[in-house]
Amino acid sequence: MDYKTYSSELFKNIDWGFIWSILKDIVLPNSGTLIFNIIVFLFLGFIITIIYCIVLWRKDIFKRAPKYYNWAVKLYIPLLIVGILYVFGQWGFIRGIYKIMDNEKTMIVEGVYNSSVQQIFESEDAKNKFVLSAQMLAMKVKSNSQDYVIFFEKHLKDYDTGSSILNKTKNKLAKFIVNNYGEDLYKLTMYALITSAGKGHVDFSEELPYEEFNAVMDLLLEVGYQDIEKVVLYKLSEWFSIGITSQYNTMVKSLLILLFLILIFPLLEYFIYKKWIAPKYISKTT
Numbered sequence: 261m262d263y264k265t266y267s268s269e270l271f272k273n274i275d276w277g278f279i280w281s282i283l284k285d286i287v288l289p290n291s292g293t294l295i296f297n298i299i300v301f302l303f304l305g306f307i308i309t310i311i312y313c314i315v316l317w318r319k320d321i322f323k324r325a326p327k328y329y330n331w332a333v334k335l336y337i338p339l340l341i342v343g344i345l346y347v348f349g350q351w352g353f354i355r356g357i358y359k360i361m362d363n364e365k366t367m368i369v370e371g372v373y374n375s376s377v378q379q380i381f382e383s384e385d386a387k388n389k390f391v392l393s394a395q396m397l398a399m400k401v402k403s404n405s406q407d408y409v410i411f412f413e414k415h416l417k418d419y420d421t422g423s424s425i426l427n428k429t430k431n432k433l434a435k436f437i438v439n440n441y442g443e444d445l446y447k448l449t450m451y452a453l454i455t456s457a458g459k460g461h462v463d464f465s466e467e468l469p470y471e472e473f474n475a476v477m478d479l480l481l482e483v484g485y486q487d488i489e490k491v492v493l494y495k496l497s498e499w500f501s502i503g504i505t506s507q508y509n510t511m512v513k514s515l516l517i518l519l520f521l522i523l524i525f526p527l528l529e530y531f532i533y534k535k536w537i538a539p540k541y542i543s544k545t546t
Contacts, residue, residue, distance in 0.1 A: 286368065290360040297356035298349060305348025309341050312523065321530045325541050336526050343522040347515050354515075358508045362501065369496045391488055405443050 287294065316322060322337070324330040361368065451474075 286364050287357070287360055290363070293360050293363070294353070294356035297359065298352035301348040301352025301355065302345060305345050305351075306341075308348075309344045312344075313337055313340060316526060321526055324533060325538060340522065340526070344519065347519045347522065351512065351515050354508060354511050358504060361504050365497055365500050365504075369493060369500050372500075373493060373496060 316336075322333050324333050
């Protein structure tokens with residue numbers, strides 16, 4: 261398949277309805293933010309272009325010895341204006357989209373979450389049942405971890421060594437361990453039970469690394485009686501913010517590289533002229 265055919269097929273497969281819905285629901289209502297950012301960046305780019313051209317003019321960067329060369333090099337001025345305004349216009353557009361998406365991230369994240377839930381669950385009732393079961397699991401995990409901590413502390417304190425000094429030290433140590441590592445002990449115990457259940461059949465430690473198990477348990481212990489959906493949406497919102505910020509920074513870096521190349525090109529060409537072309541021309545005319 262050639263490039264033209266591939267491009268045509270790709271164009272036909274674009275979900276224009278989805279793209280239009282994004283534009284209509286998110287970008288268009290905030291078009292003022294987009295236009296404002298474009299105008300601000302274009303104005304900034306225009307000021308930078310004028311200052312840069314004036315500096316180059318005063319440094320005689322636009323002057324050459326041959327007449328035809330001297331006139332041709334003046335084309336740098338409109339080319340610089342167009343190039344720099346293009347870069348800053350793109351920057352303003354990207355900045356405007358970024359600000360809109362950042363301001364509307366709550367609506368976007370909820371839309372992504374709801375569409376994902378619709379693909380996973382058959383109905384709203386099925387989703388609610390799953391969330392309820394997850395909440396019950398969170399409550400049980402929280403309760404069991406606290407019960408385990410109490411049991412662990414009691415077990416250490418009940419053992420009598422026969423020495424009051426040792427018992428006192430042992431009780432302090434038990435209190436320290438329980439206060440600082442109670443939930444970790446519970447998670448390690450639960451993980452050991454799960455992985456030991458697969459001995460001789462399936463090694464759960466490979467399918468379920470402790471790091472992942474620990475992260476899930478931390479979430480359940482942290483959530484407790486709270487609404488799990490709110491926590492999920494919060495985590496999605498954090499992920500979305502990191503994602504769009506990363507994409508924005510990447511795109512801006514590309515524009516800055518292009519801007520640097522545009523700014524450096526007249527200087528580089530002038531250096532070549534002064535180093536090799538001007539000496540040859542002067543030697544011929546003298």
